[in-house]
């Protein structure tokens with residue numbers, strides 16, 4: 001990179017069924033006077049992580065802007081984890097849970113302003129078995145919901161909640177989870193065990209009021225009953241969830257085992273069934289441009 005600041009724009013052309021051309025045009029207009037140049041990469045759905053890594057290594061951009069859903073943001077964070085390059089977010093997925101947790105504004109103009117601004121949050125990267133997660137991953141009923149959603153043809157929040165009833169009918173809950181952390185072993189029963197870095201799921205449900213994306217800690221949450229499902233559907237901003245409803249274990253690393261395979265999801269993407277999930281917070285962070 002020479003004197004000219006370069007912005008690497010990563011566009012997922014299919015995410016959220018949203019046309020991104022407007023956004024690209026608006027960004028070009030805004031950048032005309034700023035002395036920055038755009039280098040655009042459209043994701044292909046294959047080898048994107050390797051391709052982005054290579055571009056970042058070769059060009060060392062001043063900033064990266066991710067225009068896509070949570071999967072795109074996560075991939076960009078993974079590709080840049082060894083660099084100190086800030087990542088801006090133009091939310092254009094179907095759920096946008098990260099944007100919700102980071103309070104990214106609604107309008108494109110404001111989103112671009114934040115993405116190019118100088119207020120950053122260094123967020124924790126959680127390593128789950130062999131993959132990075134940014135906000136919410138879990139074992140149990142929510143992963144079953146996501147699996148059924150992925151198999152259905154209805155998209156968006158509504159399509160996801162539509163799966164609630166069939167999921168509950170088919171589910172083999174409750175599940176048994178054994179959590180090993182810092183030399184201690186705890187066994188709990190519940191409908192869901194979450195590895196929470198953020199406070200909220202993509203529906204807006206604030207299930208982890210004490211969570212912070214940048215505190216070097218994740219919360220293991222064990223939901224004991226179906227109030228969880230009710231909560232997913234509402235936007236209740238609970239700040240004091242009772243121990244009867246959810247057990248919270250703050251950890252830096254842990255191993256969770258289940259006697260029988262349980263549905264597993266990472267940041268809204270179904271990952272099959274698992275009997276063991278090892279988690280730890282990576283030493284690297286993702287530097288995300290956020291509103292002040």
Ligand SMILES: Nc1ncnc2c1ncn2[C@@H]1O[C@H](COP(=O)(O)OP(=O)(O)OP(=O)(O)O)[C@@H](O)[C@H]1O
Pocket residue numbers: 012013014015016017043044045046068069070071072073092093094095096097268
């Ligand atoms: N050109 C492409 N063709 C097909 N699939 C693609 C392409 N580019 C990216 N993908 C796929 O898109 C997925 C990531 O989508 P992303 O999470 O950004 O959006 P989304 O699913 O609409 O949003 P959200 O996660 O917020 O619900 C990945 O599975 C990736 O492989």
